[in-house]
Amino acid sequence: MTLKDKTTVTFYNGLTTIGGPMIEVAYNKSHVLFDLGEVYRPELKLPDESYQTLIKNKLIGDVPNFYDPKLTGKPIDTDRWEHAAAYISHLHLDHSKAMNFLAPEIPLYAGPITAHLLPALNEKGDFLLPAAGHDRTYTRPIIAAEYKKPIKVGDIILEIYPSDHDAYGATGLLVKTPDKQIAYTGDIRLHGYHPDWVRDFMQAAKNSDMLIIEGTGVSWPEEKHDENSEEFTGPKNEVELTEEIVHLQKANPERQITFNTYPTNVERLLRIIADSPRKVVLHAQRAHLIKESLDEDYPYYYMPNEEHYADLKPELEVSYDELLADDHKYMWQVVTDYDKLQKGGLYIHSNAEPLGDFDPAYKPFVEALANNDIEYKALRCSGHADEKELKEIIAGVQPAVLVPVHTLHPELEENPYGERILPKRGQTITL
Structure with a gap:
């Protein structure tokens, strides 16, 4: 036929x-x-x-x-x-x-x-x-x-x-x-x-x-993945990235450590939580996303006057003030109010928003951290x-x-x- x-x-x-x-x-x-x-x-x-x-x-x-x-x-x-x-x-x-x-x-x-x-x-x-x-x-x-x-x-x-x-x-x-x-x-x-x-x-x-x-x-092609190539800098794979985040925590035992990741990169976040020496605390919105989509519960915090989620367990909440004062127990996801972080702290930016120089919000974001004497550590692994x-x-x-x-x-x-x-x-x- x-x-x-x-x-x-x-x-x-x-x-x-x-x-x-x-x-x-x-x-x-x-x-x-x-x-x-x-x-x-x-x-x-x-x-x-x-x-x-x-x-x-x-x-x-x-x-x-x-x-x-x-x-x-x-x-x-x-x-x-x-x-x-x-x-x-x-x-x-x-x-x-x-x-x-x-x-x-x-x-x-x-x-x-x-x-x-x-x-x-x-x-x-x-x-x-x-x-x-x-x-x-x-x-x-x-x-x-x-x-x-x-x-x-x-x-x-x-x-x-x-x-x-x-x-x-x-x-x-x-x-x-x-x-x-x-x-x-x-x-x-x-x-x-x-x-x-x-x-x-x-x-x-x-x-x-x-x-x-x-x-x-x-x-x-002009970068050929050299040290200037933003897409392929940093850890060569996801396992190395998680290991580096663990290393940073161990190397900074008495230092406030905060981080952020991209919302859709759920697997990276779950690996970080599983391997982290410190207790990882998520912003409530991210904890709610994971609860709603995967039915898994993780420690979380609310910003002041923030809407509460009925599906998050009250016993897992950590107070925002406790996180702001901490320098050894927690590694927590920061999403705003960077001026309230401790001076001399460490912030890990792992393919989070703003994503890079092409985003107009990126430069002011990095400058806000620098102005507060917070070390900015970009840890990316290309998708x-x-x-x-x-x-x-x-x-x-x-x-x-x-x-x-x-x-x-x-x-x-x-x-x-x-x-x-x-x-x-x-x-x-x-x-």
């Missing part, structure tokens, strides 16, 4: 930016979209984050027949498309922030951890973009996919694999049509907690007709594969076609095993 229909892949966004990939795979009357994030460009100083503003500034892709008609003003062509679904690879906003823009009738899939955590992260309506006709705290339904279990979307099959990134529960995706297989890495690395999961995904993706791979690790790891992943898959996305320099990723395509925004490739 000759198949007359062809598999097409259309690239709507996130090709030469770090973040925001939006890609559609279509076959006959079935199509799927992944991911649903917003490109992070704070320097644009946009008046709002409406659908129209984000489309105009190319921060989301102009994807037909997926967005909510209440936003676009255009109905979805259900005659052309009988089957549709969307997928998000992980929690980070450059992959998830626009998920509420998806038409409500289109099912949205994610790995089980991502599906569970996203509503908790958006509880106050300050994580995701709002859905049309709902208040800001609404999070649209997400189907928690079983790992490696086929999901049928008309003629297309999706399979979601556990992967490794600095977002808890990150996944990769295989898309199978009647004649082709496409692998999408999402954000990926081999130096995290679960390199075995990544290699399992590579094996499942082996000899794919197309590998769509992130390329954050080749975005700064992205470096140049060497990217080559290893490509070698593990050996794709017929390689498409680098999510990078400032896609041309620096090569495919020794076949063709490499550098698509333009909005371009469709027929396999």
